[in-house]
Amino acid sequence: MSEQERNVRLQRLEALREAGVDPYPPRTGAYTPIAEVRAAHDEKDGEQLESENNEVAIVGRVKSHRSFGKLVFFTLVESGVALQVSARKSEIDPEIFRFANKKIDIGDFVRVEGRVWRTQKGELSVDLAQAQMLSKALLPLPEKWHGLQDQEARYRQRYLDLLSNERSREIAILRSRTISAVRRFLDERDFLEVETPVLQPLYGGAAAEPFVTHHDKYDQQLYLRISDELYLKRLVIGGLDRVYEIAHNFRNEGISHKHSPEFTMMECYQAFADYQDMMDLVQGMVRAAAEAATGSLSVKWGDDTLELGGEWKRVSMQEAIVEATGIDILEATTVEALRAAAKEKGIGAGDAPTWAVLVDDLFSEHVEPGLMQPTFITHHPTELSPLAKKSPDDPRVVERFELFMAGMELANAYSELNDPIDQRARFDEQRVQAEAGDDEAHPMDEDFLTAMEHGMPPTGGLGVGIDRVVRILADAANLREVILFPHLRSGDS
RNA sequence: GGGCCGCUAGCUCAAUGGCAGAGCAGUGGGCUUUUAACCCAUUGGUUGAGGGUUCGAGUCCCUCGCGGCCCA
Numbered sequence: 001m002s003e004q005e006r007n008v009r010l011q012r013l014e015a016l017r018e019a020g021v022d023p024y025p026p027r028t029g030a031y032t033p034i035a036e037v038r039a040a041h042d043e044k045d046g047e048q049l050e051s052e053n054n055e056v057a058i059v060g061r062v063k064s065h066r067s068f069g070k071l072v073f074f075t076l077v078e079s080g081v082a083l084q085v086s087a088r089k090s091e092i093d094p095e096i097f098r099f100a101n102k103k104i105d106i107g108d109f110v111r112v113e114g115r116v117w118r119t120q121k122g123e124l125s126v127d128l129a130q131a132q133m134l135s136k137a138l139l140p141l142p143e144k145w146h147g148l149q150d151q152e153a154r155y156r157q158r159y160l161d162l163l164s165n166e167r168s169r170e171i172a173i174l175r176s177r178t179i180s181a182v183r184r185f186l187d188e189r190d191f192l193e194v195e196t197p198v199l200q201p202l203y204g205g206a207a208a209e210p211f212v213t214h215h216d217k218y219d220q221q222l223y224l225r226i227s228d229e230l231y232l233k234r235l236v237i238g239g240l241d242r243v244y245e246i247a248h249n250f251r252n253e254g255i256s257h258k259h260s261p262e263f264t265m266m267e268c269y270q271a272f273a274d275y276q277d278m279m280d281l282v283q284g285m286v287r288a289a290a291e292a293a294t295g296s297l298s299v300k301w302g303d304d305t306l307e308l309g310g311e312w313k314r315v316s317m318q319e320a321i322v323e324a325t326g327i328d329i330l331e332a333t334t335v336e337a338l339r340a341a342a343k344e345k346g347i348g349a350g351d352a353p354t355w356a357v358l359v360d361d362l363f364s365e366h367v368e369p370g371l372m373q374p375t376f377i378t379h380h381p382t383e384l385s386p387l388a389k390k391s392p393d394d395p396r397v398v399e400r401f402e403l404f405m406a407g408m409e410l411a412n413a414y415s416e417l418n419d420p421i422d423q424r425a426r427f428d429e430q431r432v433q434a435e436a437g438d439d440e441a442h443p444m445d446e447d448f449l450t451a452m453e454h455g456m457p458p459t460g461g462l463g464v465g466i467d468r469v470v471r472i473l474a475d476a477a478n479l480r481e482v483i484l485f486p487h488l489r490s491g492d493s
Numbered sequence: 494g495g496g497c498c499g500c501u502a503g504c505u506c507a508a509u510g511g512c513a514g515a516g517c518a519g520u521g522g523g524c525u526u527u528u529a530a531c532c533c534a535u536u537g538g539u540u541g542a543g544g545g546u547u548c549g550a551g552u553c554c555c556u557c558g559c560g561g562c563c564c565a
């Protein structure tokens with residue numbers, strides 16, 4: 001790395017110190033946000049500004065710098081809004097002009113006082129009378145035309161990406177607005193936001209492999225949560241009838257355009273509700289998020305447009321798989337029978353160890369990619385859903401839905417299983433599946449069963465993949481684009 | 494995990510196997526209306542790492558690292 005420019009800047013830093021100026025002062029001093037300055041004066045012409053003689057103080061980061069010898073222009077950016085500063089040698093103290101002309105580098109933070117005016121070219125500007133360094137930058141920012149293009153650098157040094165690529169800044173803001181909207185939506189419906197353990201003695205609530213860690217003082221093996229489901233249900237059992245958490249979960253698996261090992265999931269639970277109520281809830285929630293983030297219920301997704309208005313389609317998993325493949329998963333109810341049925345249709349069945357995994361594979365491969373517009377897939381096989389209540393019409397399937405959009409699963413919801421006898425039986429079945437080779441089978445959780453035996457109300461539960469919702473609302477090609485600091489391999493070499 | 498592509502100055506990018514370059518940024522000089530300012534001059538390189546082939550490798554071969562795209 002070139003030390004040249006850094007050394008120049010270090011020399012300027014030292015020069016400031018020698019002149020008795022702190023290059024990193026503790027206080028900024030009074031200032032008016034640039035957005036307010038612009039709002040107040042953008043519409044005024046030069047004559048009006050001249051007559052009003054408005055004195056302002058602004059702060060910001062130096063984005064560009066142009067010197068004409070006796071006249072200097074530079075641009076300050078603060079909170080994403082830019083304003084030009086001019087400095088005229090004939091008008092101000094020579095030392096102050098020298099500071100503006102020679103001491104300021106691109107990337108520095110400065111405070112400027114002066115009059116608001118318009119230049120000959122009509123650019124609203126602050127004509128500098130006083131200036132102070134607020135923070136000296138030692139390293140240069142990316143090039144001004146093309147910004148930071150290198151994908152890897154954009155992820156590893158996201159601060160540079162945010163500074164030089166407007167789109168990255170927009171996505172960060174869009175993500176924040178999305179999460180605020182979700183929180184507001186639930187708060188308005190009397191859900192209580194809670195926090196539950198990230199470090200769990202036993203993982204559960206989803207089908208996934210966990211990260212394993214260790215607490216030294218207690219000599220205890222712990223897992224980073226794959227879900228907060230079982231803790232939120234304990235809270236419902238404890239009388240907190242409506243709870244939610246916007247949680248970071250961790251799954252020890254590969255990375256793709258739709259998977260990240262660390263991701264954000266909103267889970268909420270509502271006593272005395274069921275999966276149908278959760279459909280209404282998630283529909284409203286995603287719409288609220290879309291309105292807040294994009295201002296519209298028609299969301300651009302690549303060459304498609306996702307229509308979030310109207311009633312979203314509802315199809316059972318059985319129907320969806322029949323439609324896509326001709327295979328009836330409720331006719332072929334063993335892994336052997338299902339594999340044979342697939343073979344008959346000329347469809348590869350892979351090496352799925354169990355019927356449940358094979359159903360999941362068939363769905364993921366043949367149905368999911370085609371689910372572009374918002375669609376609820378309902379009534380999953382019971383074996384795939386150990387925490388969901390069985391359907392009263394057919395105990396082979398459960399009261400569950402997953403919401404799909406843009407070929408991705410966005411949400412998952414159940415009428416939560418609250419029968420502790422059945423729950424124990426389901427965990428036992430999971431053990432059988434684990435022994436059959438399913439690495440993602442749900443572990444037995446005695447502590448959770450004890451909680452349920454004390455009495456759990458009928459409950460609707462919902463989980464929403466926040467990163468994926470943001471990705472859709474941002475029309476982003478990759479999940480990493482909507483995660484500020486995505487997981488990468490270590491970069492030292 | 495597999496296939497393909499990429500990694501060259503702080504940034505964006507060039508360079509038939511034959512002297513490693515440009516623009517921006519930086520430095521010095523000029524310039525009182527620019528906003529991708531302009532003009533003159535100029536600094537800056539372990540070409541991702543390590544081997545190999547060759548008179549000669551950024552370029553060809555091998556191994557590895559990191560990233561991207563596609564597939565599983």
